[in-house]
Amino acid sequence: MKKIGVLGAGQLGRMLALSGYPLELDFHFYDTSGKPSVGLGDITIDTKADIENPALAAFLNDVDVVTYEFEHIPLELTQHIESQTDLFPPSRSIKVCQNRAEEKALFTKLGIPTPKYHIVNNAKELKAAVEDLGCPVVAKTTTEGYDGKGQFVIRSIEQCSEAWDSIGNSPKGKMTLIAEEFVDFKRELSVIAARSKNDDMVVYPLAENSHHEGILRYSIAPAPHLNKEISDQAVTYVKELMHELGHVGILTLELFETKNGLVANEMAPRVHNSGHWTIEGCASSQFENHLRAICGLPLGNTDAYSPTCMINIIAVKGDIESIMSLPYAHVHLYGKEERAGRKLGHITVKADTLEELNWRVQNIASFLPGSPDFEGSKNEKN
Amino acid sequence: MKKIGVLGAGQLGRMLALSGYPLELDFHFYDTSGKPSVGLGDITIDTKADIENPALAAFLNDVDVVTYEFEHIPLELTQHIESQTDLFPPSRSIKVCQNRAEEKALFTKLGIPTPKYHIVNNAKELKAAVEDLGCPVVAKTTTEGYDGKGQFVIRSIEQCSEAWDSIGNSPKGKMTLIAEEFVDFKRELSVIAARSKNDDMVVYPLAENSHHEGILRYSIAPAPHLNKEISDQAVTYVKELMHELGHVGILTLELFETKNGLVANEMAPRVHNSGHWTIEGCASSQFENHLRAICGLPLGNTDAYSPTCMINIIAVKGDIESIMSLPYAHVHLYGKEERAGRKLGHITVKADTLEELNWRVQNIASFLPGSPDFEGSKNEKN
Numbered sequence: 196m197k198k199i200g201v202l203g204a205g206q207l208g209r210m211l212a213l214s215g216y217p218l219e220l221d222f223h224f225y226d227t228s229g230k231p232s233v234g235l236g237d238i239t240i241d242t243k244a245d246i247e248n249p250a251l252a253a254f255l256n257d258v259d260v261v262t263y264e265f266e267h268i269p270l271e272l273t274q275h276i277e278s279q280t281d282l283f284p285p286s287r288s289i290k291v292c293q294n295r296a297e298e299k300a301l302f303t304k305l306g307i308p309t310p311k312y313h314i315v316n317n318a319k320e321l322k323a324a325v326e327d328l329g330c331p332v333v334a335k336t337t338t339e340g341y342d343g344k345g346q347f348v349i350r351s352i353e354q355c356s357e358a359w360d361s362i363g364n365s366p367k368g369k370m371t372l373i374a375e376e377f378v379d380f381k382r383e384l385s386v387i388a389a390r391s392k393n394d395d396m397v398v399y400p401l402a403e404n405s406h407h408e409g410i411l412r413y414s415i416a417p418a419p420h421l422n423k424e425i426s427d428q429a430v431t432y433v434k435e436l437m438h439e440l441g442h443v444g445i446l447t448l449e450l451f452e453t454k455n456g457l458v459a460n461e462m463a464p465r466v467h468n469s470g471h472w473t474i475e476g477c478a479s480s481q482f483e484n485h486l487r488a489i490c491g492l493p494l495g496n497t498d499a500y501s502p503t504c505m506i507n508i509i510a511v512k513g514d515i516e517s518i519m520s521l522p523y524a525h526v527h528l529y530g531k532e533e534r535a536g537r538k539l540g541h542i543t544v545k546a547d548t549l550e551e552l553n554w555r556v557q558n559i560a561s562f563l564p565g566s567p568d569f570e571g572s573k574n575e576k577n
Numbered sequence: 578m579k580k581i582g583v584l585g586a587g588q589l590g591r592m593l594a595l596s597g598y599p600l601e602l603d604f605h606f607y608d609t610s611g612k613p614s615v616g617l618g619d620i621t622i623d624t625k626a627d628i629e630n631p632a633l634a635a636f637l638n639d640v641d642v643v644t645y646e647f648e649h650i651p652l653e654l655t656q657h658i659e660s661q662t663d664l665f666p667p668s669r670s671i672k673v674c675q676n677r678a679e680e681k682a683l684f685t686k687l688g689i690p691t692p693k694y695h696i697v698n699n700a701k702e703l704k705a706a707v708e709d710l711g712c713p714v715v716a717k718t719t720t721e722g723y724d725g726k727g728q729f730v731i732r733s734i735e736q737c738s739e740a741w742d743s744i745g746n747s748p749k750g751k752m753t754l755i756a757e758e759f760v761d762f763k764r765e766l767s768v769i770a771a772r773s774k775n776d777d778m779v780v781y782p783l784a785e786n787s788h789h790e791g792i793l794r795y796s797i798a799p800a801p802h803l804n805k806e807i808s809d810q811a812v813t814y815v816k817e818l819m820h821e822l823g824h825v826g827i828l829t830l831e832l833f834e835t836k837n838g839l840v841a842n843e844m845a846p847r848v849h850n851s852g853h854w855t856i857e858g859c860a861s862s863q864f865e866n867h868l869r870a871i872c873g874l875p876l877g878n879t880d881a882y883s884p885t886c887m888i889n890i891i892a893v894k895g896d897i898e899s900i901m902s903l904p905y906a907h908v909h910l911y912g913k914e915e916r917a918g919r920k921l922g923h924i925t926v927k928a929d930t931l932e933e934l935n936w937r938v939q940n941i942a943s944f945l946p947g948s949p950d951f952e953g954s955k956n957e958k959n
Contacts, residue, residue: 196912213595216617219910235598235617478904487901496904500882519869522860522878528601530578 200258204231206529207264214482288464324374380451419572476503582640586613588911589646596864670846700741762833801954858885
């Protein structure tokens with residue numbers, strides 16, 4: 196029986212464990228937040244993420260392989276772990292994903308289209324970038340941003356200094372920003388794939404993702420009305436990325452679909468919120484395939500059974516009992532307290548047709564206060 | 578967040594927990610075997626099952642509701658627990674299921690057909706029973722028998738004293754036996770249902786079960802080629818039993834299908850091996866519905882998605898990696914060491930048609946040494 200060490204102890208680690216126990220895997224979580232919510236398995240808490248902490252040595256001694264549920268881990272820690280034991284995905288994948296400049300450079304190297312962008316280190320450089328790109332411009336910190344944090348949409352050149360003050364001058368010091376042209380996209384897609392140590396790769400059908408206030412709200416998969424060329428292109432991109440990185444485990448690539456084809460947004464070296472639909476939607480979920488990959492087991496089937504939608508439960512839990520009364524709703528709660536903007540759980544729903552799926556999703560969302568309207572696939576209107 | 582206390586810490590408790598965490602339930606197992614295999618949740622070990630043990634009081638203090646994964650628990654213990662906190666299913670269900678004589682009497686009271694039988698207390702009474710029933714006769718201990726243990730098939734009147742010595746004189750003292758006429762059945766079926774505190778009931782499609790050496794090997798559900806009248810009859814029986822017992826949680830009723838209709842074999846007040854197919858085969862599994870029922874949550878959908886088969890992994894694990902390479906096999910291992918006759922895990926497989934299902938099951942079974950031949954539904958040949 197293998198024991199998996201997981202850096203992080205939130206809902207992604209929790210769902211990894213729930214899919215791993217049936218494969219006779221055991222789990223030990225290493226939490227650097229001080230607020231683990233995983234609720235099962237062994238837990239070590241080390242809020243300083245200190246490589247000299249004897250608890251880290253004990254953790255590494257207890258587990259057979261280490262993985263992680265989030266990429267915002269000190270690189271020094273991951274490199275230290277990699278020098279001691281197996282770490283999958285490798286620290287190179289984390290390093291690239293931690294820095295939007297490196298990530299963009301890798302996309303470009305592999306011929307994966309990205310928005311036009313500048314790397315800027317002060318307000319003056321930001322202004323020059325905005326002049327070159329033309330408004331609107333999306334400014335982001337190159338490191339540490341997620342779920343819409345560390346972003347600023349610059350709609351006029353006068354906003355440059357406000358944007359810089361807002362995200363360039365952080366409490367931790369001066370940040371490097373990336374200023375990107377605004378991409379006029381039809382919809383956001385994500386492609387999730389797994390790679391094994393021997394370069395086997397499997398790819399899930401693309402999901403169409405809807406955000407509200409910077410947080411994912413709905414993922415529909417397979418992405419409706421998707422052109423096969425577009426889908427094939429996404430599969431090629433994610434496979435090239437995994438191969439180039441020597442990635443082992445799940446990699447998620449977020450893409451914009453534009454009238455000129457796909458544009459890469461960003462990637463994550465881990466299981467992803469837009470892949471939660473795979474728990475009920477596929478024979479092997481993203482969580483199971485991540486574990487299969489890092490344990491050297493054969494990768495599992497990624498075909499979708501039928502149109503599936505994942506609905507995030509954000510901030511408040513809503514009327515869960517009414518949702519549980521619906522014959523088609525699969526409830527996943529994460530054991531977390533309600534708080535503004537927090538991901539508390541998700542609901543998965545499958546249907547035989549997209550029309551039926553839309554109706555079911557709307558019905559579920561009616562029991563979740565604050566859920567944005569669900570209007571079905573964004574692509575149907577194009 | 579509710580905490581569920583589970584008496585027993587084997588694979589059924591493990592699968593209860595895996596289905597309960599997504600509902601924000603937490604688990605504490607009370608193990609009286611000294612060999613817990615559950616592998617997650619809190620565990621208290623008390624091999625004496627002593628109601629005076631302070632560990633029991635601490636366990637009861639820690640949990641909100643108590644349930645159990647097996648019915649061979651001292652009745653005194655369950656009644657003590659029931660006097661202290663909520664116990665579901667209630668101890669009355671355990672009491673009836675622990676004693677084949679009481680169970681048969683309840684079946685008869687409710688008009689549920691059973692094999693003709695005699696209760697016997699010595700070799701002489703056994704012989705008289707066999708003379709009345711005619712060979713073959715199935716003799717069983719009224720208590721403590723499961724998985725074919727405590728059974729003897731008497732094929733000639735001369736075997737009566739051998740049968741008595743074999744199962745009537747146990748190390749624990751003289752047993753009461755039940756001697757049943759041999760039922761000439763086409764196949765064994767089981768019906769699994771859940772009842773909530775407010776008398777709501779849901780019933781899963783019947784499963785067709787194949788045994789080998791007294792141990793369940795295959796369950797196919799929905800039972801192929803099942804006459805609707807037979808199915809409706811089974812549903813009526815299990816509902817009447819749950820209602821009469823004031824049962825809360827899952828109840829399983831094992832039935833023989835004969836040329837004259839259904840004959841009840843036995844029942845179990847818990848999730849059942851023949852219901853493991855529901856994890857992938859239904860929107861809400863037997864484990865989830867058991868938890869919903871005992872927690873006062875609405876019961877979930879029990880419809881089957883498609884023809885499904887569950888294959889038990891007995892004694893040796895076989896070539897699990899090859900099985901994991903099959904795109905349609907769902908692997909569930911229980912974290913137990915290999916041992917003769919032991920249930921180590923199961924595989925679930927779904928298909929669009931019965932023909933495809935048969936082929937897939939045969940393929941999976943070819944990687945499980947010692948698996949009996951799978952010939953598809955027993956009813957196809959009738």
